[in-house]
Amino acid sequence: MKQTVYKAAAVQAAPVFLNLEGSIDKAVSLIEEAASKGAALIGFPETWLPGYPWWIWLDSPAWGMQFVQRYFENSLVLGSEEAGRINQAAAKNNIFVVMGYSERCGGSLYLGQSFVNNRGETIATRRKLKPTHVERTVFGEGDGSDLRVHDTEFGRIGALCCWEHLQPLTKYAMYAQNEQVHIASWPSFSLYRGAAYALGPELNNAASQMYAAEGQCFVLAPCGSVSKEMIQMLVDDPKKEQLLLEGGGFARIYGPDGSPLAELIPEKEEGILYADIDLGMIALAKAAADPAGHYSRPDVTRLLFNPNPAPRVEYGNRPGPMEPQRTLEERKEEPEECK
DSSP: OOOOEEEEEEEEEOOOTTOHHHHHHHHHHHHHHHHHTTEEEEEOOTTTBTOOOGGGGTSOHHHHHHHHHHHHHTSBOTTSHHHHHHHHHHHHHTOEEEEEEEEEETTEEEEEEEEEOTTSOEEEEEEOSSOOGGGGGTOBOOOGGGOOOEEETTEEEEEEEGGGGGOHHHHHHHHTTTOOEEEEEBOOSOBTTTTOGGGSHHHHHHHHHHHHHHHTSEEEEOEEOBOHHHHHHHOOSHHHHHHBOSBOOOOEEEOTTSOBOSOOOOTTSOEEEEEEEETTHHHHHHHHOOTTTTTOOTTTOOOOOOOSOOOSOOOOSOOOTTSOOOOHHHHHTSOGGGO
16 A cells, blocks of 8 residues: 655764764664654665765875775675665664665675665665766766666655756656655765855755756755764864865755755754655646656657666677577587687
8 A cells, every 4th residue: 555645754964984883773773763753764865874985075095095995895785784784674663764875896886875665675776877076986887777766655766866966867867757755865065165065055955955846756855964073084184174064964855846844953963854745745746847747848858768787797608599508517518619
């Protein structure tokens, strides 16, 4: 049975920085807290496990190398025991969780988000399509195969990270899938405050708000914050004191008409925002404007969307439809030129 009216939650908090186990402990506590307040859905910030790699914005790559191994080792491996703890918390507390994390896969890292239903099942995972600016020194790219909206008992749910909300075609691909609830995950708005307006809370919360109005969907915009402990670890000279400030938590929740729905938390405080979701309100918003439906002009402009996976390795010499797969022993018996 689909639930069309329920309470949703958006996290505003710092992780236990560069500590996967500690961050998962804190995530479980936040999940339990939200569930105890009646929330059926909770969204976490971008790369909340084990934190956003702020050092890439603060100094030279050589200086940042001191954090590389620790970040790699504390990034989340999908299917691992650590990932399973999030699933267990979702099931135990009967709550749908959208988690942001640094994903470790082989020797590479990706900006990941996972969708864990209230039965503790991971129904989907995704990777940020294009890491932003210096993020490309840390993370690889996703592909169109996970640019998806997922049909759940809490509506059609999707998610994007940070400046993916400034990518018009990416947003349109999501709107066209009839998204009803969107998780817009942000890392914090404490970087270059006063020097780079585009990185600040005003513009980026406007991006979340416009996403709600354009897509006629509810938007949960969880936002990380920078803790005192993170400042002590990353800020080692007066110049960096101006580049990265404590706080930066500006979580928001918006309705399908763009209206703010949640009581706000001061930027240096941690907590959870709550708002009531009524999917029936979406019909009212879409009656006025549905850019992927009746308010579109496909004869003039259309989106070309490639949803196919882009594997890093394509294995050749596969058997044809009528050719049986050869075993390793059979291949050893073949002439060298056939292998």
